[in-house]
Amino acid sequence: MSAVATALGLAMAALGAVPATAAPAPAPAATTVAAYAGSAENAQANKAFFEAVMKSVAEKRAANPRALAVTVVYSAANAPSFRTQIARSTQIWNSSVSNVKLQEGSNPDFRYYEGNDSRGSYASTDGHGRGYIFLDYRQNQQYNSTRVTAHETGHVLGLPDHYSGPCSELMSGGGPGTSCQNAQPNAAERSRVDYLWRNGLAAAAAKVS
Numbered sequence: 001m002s003a004v005a006t007a008l009g010l011a012m013a014a015l016g017a018v019p020a021t022a023a024p025a026p027a028p029a030a031t032t033v034a035a036y037a038g039s040a041e042n043a044q045a046n047k048a049f050f051e052a053v054m055k056s057v058a059e060k061r062a063a064n065p066r067a068l069a070v071t072v073v074y075s076a077a078n079a080p081s082f083r084t085q086i087a088r089s090t091q092i093w094n095s096s097v098s099n100v101k102l103q104e105g106s107n108p109d110f111r112y113y114e115g116n117d118s119r120g121s122y123a124s125t126d127g128h129g130r131g132y133i134f135l136d137y138r139q140n141q142q143y144n145s146t147r148v149t150a151h152e153t154g155h156v157l158g159l160p161d162h163y164s165g166p167c168s169e170l171m172s173g174g175g176p177g178t179s180c181q182n183a184q185p186n187a188a189e190r191s192r193v194d195y196l197w198r199n200g201l202a203a204a205a206a207k208v209s
Helices: 043-063 080-096 137-142 145-156 187-208
Strands: 032-035 070-078 100-104 110-115 122-125 131-136
Touching (some): 043 070, 043 110, 043 122, 043 131, 043 145, 070 080, 080 100, 080 110, 080 137, 080 187, 137 145
Parallel strands (some): 110 131
Antiparallel strands (some): 032 122, 122 131
């Protein structure tokens, strides 16, 4: 794919200046984007991101093919302003599902970036087995920042956007509005991730066997 899927962010109110210490790191050029809010659902972008992460994980399965859970490694080095939210998001997902675990480390399967983008926050892949999550400053001032981070991380784990859902549904993203504070996946979302990665574990093991 060669064109970025258009995902214009919500019009952001003036919510104060961006922290002076948070210099945005340039994010890689992307070909597919699954945004937190303000775009039509893009199932193709969701699927591409998940498959990029799965491919990266599968390539490393040979080192530990008998692991009970798939470990997905991330880097937060390029999103220092959001380290707390990323850590909380990781804790939320790791306590919610059993077939996949998120872990910060070297040789990451995906990366977090931060900065300003008119599209808001989004998950993206370049179509070559590499993915990243971009966290937009203004959007994270307007919405619950841990919810934004956990939502975008949900794309890493295979979940699509569902903006028409209630606040209790993490992947409803910005749909329920700025008053929504929920950062936890619901039972259906947890079950879906475990299902995907139970199958993903078998697929990854098969690729390196």
